[in-house]
Amino acid sequence: MTSSGRLPDAPVRVSSVQRFSLHDGPGIRTTVFLQGCPLRCPWCANPETQDCRGGKEMHVAEIMATVLRDADYYRNSGGGVTFSGGEPLLQPRALTALLRECKAAGLHAAVETCGEVPKEDLLAAEPYTDLFLFDIKHCVPAELRNVCKGNLEGILENLRALSASGKVIARIPCIPGFNLDEQTMKGIFDLAVSMGVKEAHLLPYHTYARDKYTQLGRNYDWPGESVRKDALEPFAAMGREAGLTVRIGG
Amino acid sequence: MAKVNIEAAQNVEISKKFPCEKSLQEQLEIMERYTEVHRAHLGSSKEMREAACLEVLYPTLFRHIQDGDRIAGRLDFLPIGFGCVTSVGGVGHYCVFRKLKQFAAQLPDADRPRVDALYHYWEDHDVKTAYNRETLQEDILGTFIETAYPMIATARLSGMMLDYPTLLSLGIGGLRQKISDRLQEDPGNEFLKAGLRCMDLFVRCARHLREEVCAQKAGASAERLRELDRMAESLTHIEDKAPQTFHQALQLFWLYALLAGVINYGRLDDFLGPFLARDLREGRITEEEAYKDVRSLWTLIENRRTTVNGRIIVGGRGRKHPEDADLFLHLCMRVAKDCRYVEPQFTLRLDKNTSEQVWDEALDALGAGATYPTIYNDDVEVPAVAYGMRVDEKTAEQYVPFGCTEFVIQGESTGTPNICINLLKLLTIYMNGGVDPEDGRRKDGGVPIKPLKEYKTFEEFYDGYKRLLDFYLDLSARAQYHSYEVMNRHVGFLFTSLLMKDCIARGKALLDGGIRYLGGTNETYGNINTSDSLQAIKTLVFEQKKYTLEQLETAVLANFEGYEQIRQDCLACDKYGNDLDTADGMANDLYEFVAKGVRDRGIAIGMQYFLIVISNNQLNTEWGLATAASPDGRLRGMYMNPANNPQGGADKSGPTAMLNSLAKFDARYHAGSVQNIKFTPSMFNGHRDIIKGLFRTYFDRGGCHIMVTVVDSGVLEDAMVHPEKYPNLIVRVAGFSAVFVDLSPDIQKELLSRVLYDEQRSLA
Incomplete structure (x- = not known):
């Protein structure tokens, strides 16, 4: 039992728990990858997390036991726990339970979301969350719908509802052939600013996931080479011009 | 009784030694003289025999002063002689039979019987062989390093770190006086009488080295002349008087360490720091000159090539002159970062009060690939040593690691x-x-x-x-x-x-x-x-x-x-x-x-x-x-x-999990346990705050030690295929550092098997 004593019985579908994560929020973190995602981005770095039926079942207490083993490291490095996925808000009750446990243990908790989730679930999680890493992948609804099967209008509505909390950092995956051009990036930055976002992280596209697709028996057919960090400098400058604090990398 | 292989390799030897400066004939004559004196003193006390034998070796075995040496004193050693440890010469009155045979193979046939006679004599008088004959057990207890046995044993006196503070405050004259005073109370004491002969021998060596220094003056540049003059002056001064300057202190400490045959040096910051501070304060020396002196010391230690020793320890609890000591510490950090030698084994002791500056200097040196300093956590080690060695905490504060990590109390x-x-x-x-x-x-x-x-x-x-x-x-x-x-x-x-x-x-x-x-x-x-x-x-x-x-x-x-x-x-x-x-x-x-x-x-x-x-x-x-x-x-x-690390590749949960595992052992029951960790440069240097948070937490949780290799992924693999491209690639093995390409392929593979932490790991 963890401290709050309110653990739901329903198990959580988890893809993996990764200690010493450095790319999902500040400091030393443990990232809990929850299973299942509503989007189907063809470059997805975690394709094994997409299927809602995949992963393994774990109980909240079990997850927290692992998370708490590194609590001292979080404290000494300004780190904490990040719930990622997949889309963690596809399991809203479990996520909220986990977040409450983190809060009770005094851990900094971040949620990485694609935003394609019911608004009430997002807002229910908000009081227990210290930081949202909120994806903005594109500024044109048709593009997001065609390529990722996402609904930009709904996502932006959620973003607007959340950004008043001041806990949002926008994450922009920089994908050549999808959004990595001046016009689209400018559009994304302007959108972010108009939603009240103050900070954005540009994530360079990489192809490390290629092997995962092979293991899953799927084709990895997104064309293009990994993007070097320094190639994103001009875009970062553009974002700063739009009024954002911009960092390259997670 | 076990069959004793007297020619077994007695220790790990990776760094290549310098060949002896003396001709083969001279070497043979010295060994014969040594053997004769030993034989002639078989009826004397062991102390007098030892003093007489040392008088054969010194100052004869001193090498010439090399260009760039700012401190005098380099020694050769031979297959027969006197020592404390196996990595420079041997133990006690020793004969390293394997090396004596190699030596003999270079001689003309006519001289072989002379070597055979020596070999024969030492079969009965080599101290380690005597120990082996009495102790080893067939199939159970072998000698170093015979790996068919489950346990191996040797006779040696490794890791002695001397009471240099006493030496530096008394000087040779004062030490001599102390021995004489004690001898007056106990006039027949052979140990004390032999001790006085050692003081005389020290003086002869200092004089010999001064002559060597002066011989270098012909044709020297004006700058080198100034250095040589200073060396000559210091050598004269330390014949009798307690040192007054940083250079005199360095010279006295170094010469004494050489004659004692010790290869670990102790808390130099605390005992040399006050001399350095005073010289700086009174304008006798600039920081750059001091840097060059320390760098020269680094070179002299490296050139002894002991593979796993050469400990210089800085920082930590129980220093008597912490501020002065830190001046020396900062110089050492610069030298370690710039030199990137495999020795000295530069060691930092720290605790919760260690300054951010010292942390940063240490991480800078490690990040540059120096593999130094290797870091000990006093908050854990001091109370652990007190319990383990059954001494009070004040005594335990003077613990010093030697060799691959073993602790002694300095002096x-x-x-x-x-x-x-x-x-x-x-x-x-x-x-x-x-x-x-x-x-x-x-x-x-x-x-x-x-x-x-x-x-x-x-x-x-x-x-x-x-x-x-x-x-x-x-x-x-x-x-x-x-x-x-x-x-x-x-x-x-x-x-x-x-x-x-x-x-x-x-x-x-x-x-x-x-x-x-x-x-x-x-x-x-x-x-x-x-x-x-x-x-x-x-x-x-x-x-x-x-x-x-x-x-x-x-x-x-x-x-x-x-x-x-x-x-x-x-x-x-x-x-x-x-x-x-x-x-x-x-x-x-x-x-x-x-x-x-x-x-x-x-x-x-x-x-x-x-x-x-x-x-x-x-x-x-x-x-x-x-x-x-x-x-x-x-x-x-x-x-x-x-060491105390997982089998290479068995740890799959990242560095926090591994460090948590490492920190679980109660340090009170060991006298040193070392922990390796390996990072890529982008991880280690690109995430300084994370690394600090990682190490500090590990130490808070009871971690006692950490040693770090920073190397890019693929580099070690490439170095196995193209060793010629990596002559200076230093890695931490386990308790010592080595040039990677000098290691045997089996050991290289073991190093490769260890997990390398990279920032990319966390890109899911």
């Missing part, structure tokens, strides 16, 4: 590791009914061992293994203690004794009852392979009941050939290094059994302390080559785990 204790034990080999012997699967020889020492099918519970099985360990641990304490008795019969280690408490006061050489704390250490190997094997047995045989013990043993004896599924199941069991209570708990249980067992036996036999060290130079690999397959899934002949 007050011995701690030489004269025993090594292979826990994994013993497990393979135990499981095979007392017979080593590697050579079919019985090595159970008569301990009764039941057939595997009779063990009904894991505890019964484990208990049987512990009975075999008991036999070996008993033997280890006796063999360690006996090494002191044998050495004491033959030698006084005069120069060393004169600077160790309480030898002069008691009028006794250090092993004759002079030393304040007679301690020792026992190196344990294969700890983690053994506990992981026990964990696999517990899981597969007694919990899951998937296999019987006999089935597991059959697979292991077949080196898992034809039993791949069993091996996969063994590998899949919980492994130490992943912060799991199961495997880490097993590792800790075994650790405490062995560590407490050794400690208790040391106390019982009359030592101040006898503690295990978990260090393992490169013996984890060499001994692994001679150890059968094991139930942790390790194949026959494969390296064993390094």
Whole structure:
């Protein structure tokens, strides 16, 4: 039992728990990858997390036991726990339970979301969350719908509802052939600013996931080479011009 | 009695030594003279014999002053001579028979009989051989480094770190006076009389070196002339007077260390810092000149090429002059970063009060690939040493690591590791009914061992293994203690004794009852392979009941050939290094059994302390080559785990989990345990705050030590294929650093197997 004593019985579908994560929020973190995602981005770095039926079942207490083993490291490095996925808000009750446990243990908790989730679930999680890493992948609804099967209008509505909390950092995956051009990036930055976002992280596209697709028996057919960090400098400058604090990398 | 191979390699030797400056004929003559003097003094006291023999060696064996030397003193050594340790020469009156044979092979045939005569004489008088003849046991206890044995022993006096503060405050004249005063109370005391001869010998050496310095003046540049003049002046000064300047202090310390034959140097910051501070304050020296002096010291230490020694320790609790000491510390950090030598083993002690500046300097040097400093956590070590060595905390504050990590109390204790034990080999012997699967020889020492099918519970099985360990641990304490008795019969280690408490006061050489704390250490190997094997047995045989013990043993004896599924199941069991209570708990249980067992036996036999060290130079690999397959899934002949780290690749949960596992052992029961960690430059240098948070947390949680290699992924692999491209690539092995391409391929592979932490790892 963890401290709050309110653990739901329903198990959580988890893809993996990764200690010493450095790319999902500040400091030393443990990232809990929850299973299942509503989007189907063809470059997805975690394709094994997409299927809602995949992963393994774990109980909240079990997850927290692992998370708490590194609590001292979080404290000494300004780190904490990040719930990622997949889309963690596809399991809203479990996520909220986990977040409450983190809060009770005094851990900094971040949620990485694609935003394609019911608004009430997002807002229910908000009081227990210290930081949202909120994806903005594109500024044109048709593009997001065609390529990722996402609904930009709904996502932006959620973003607007959340950004008043001041806990949002926008994450922009920089994908050549999808959004990595001046016009689209400018559009994304302007959108972010108009939603009240103050900070954005540009994530360079990489192809490390290629092997995962092979293991899953799927084709990895997104064309293009990994993007070097320094190639994103001009875009970062553009974002700063739009009024954002911009960092390259997670 | 065991058959003794007197030509066995006696120690790990990776760095290549400089060839002797003397001609072969001169070398032969010195060895003959030494032998004659030894023979002529067989009827004298051991102290007088030693003094007479030292007078043959010094100052004869000093090399010429080299360009760039700012401190005088380089020594050669020969296959026959006098020493404390195996890495420079040998132990006591020694003959390194293997090297004597190599020497003979270079001589004209006519001279061979002269060498044969020497060989023959020393067969009966080499101190280590005498020890081996009395101590070794066929199939049970071998000599260094014979890996067919489960345990090996030697006679040596490693790791002495002298009371230099006393030397620097008294000077040679003052030390001489102290000996004379004591001699007046005890006029027949041979130790003290021989001590006075040592003081005379020191003076002769200082004068000899001054002549050598002056000989360099012809044709020297104006700048070099100034340096040589300063060296000559310092050498004159230290003949008698206590040092006044930083340079005099350095010169006195260095020359004394050479004559004592010690190769670890202690807390230089605390005893040299005040001299440096005063010179800087009074304008006698600039910081740049001091930097050059320290750099010269670094070079002199590197050039001794002891492979695993050369300790310079800075920082930590219990310094008498912390502010002055920090001036010296900062210089050392710069020198270590700039030089990137494999020696000195530059060591930083720190605690919660260590400044951010010192942390940053240390991480800068490590980030530059220096592998130094290696870092000890005083918040854990000081109370642990106090308990382990049974001394008060103030005394414990003067602990210093030497060699690969073993601790002594500076100026007050011995701690030489004269025993090594292979826990994994013993497990393979135990499981095979007392017979080593590697050579079919019985090595159970008569301990009764039941057939595997009779063990009904894991505890019964484990208990049987512990009975075999008991036999070996008993033997280890006796063999360690006996090494002191044998050495004491033959030698006084005069120069060393004169600077160790309480030898002069008691009028006794250090092993004759002079030393304040007679301690020792026992190196344990294969700890983690053994506990992981026990964990696999517990899981597969007694919990899951998937296999019987006999089935597991059959697979292991077949080196898992034809039993791949069993091996996969063994590998899949919980492994130490992943912060799991199961495997880490097993590792800790075994650790405490062995560590407490050794400690208790040391106390019982009359030592101040006898503690295990978990260090393992490169013996984890060499001994692994001679150890059968094991139930942790390790194949026959494969390296064993390094020091206190997991088997390479067994830790799959990232650095926090691994460090949590490492921090679980109670440091009170060992006298040094080293922990390796390896990062890519982008991880280590690109995330400084993360690294600091990582290390600080590890230390807060009870981590006692960390040593760091920073190397890019793929570089070690490439260096194995193209060694010529990487002449200066330094890596941390386990308790020492080495040029990677100088290591043998087996050891290179072991280093490669260790997990390299990179920032990319966390890109899911």
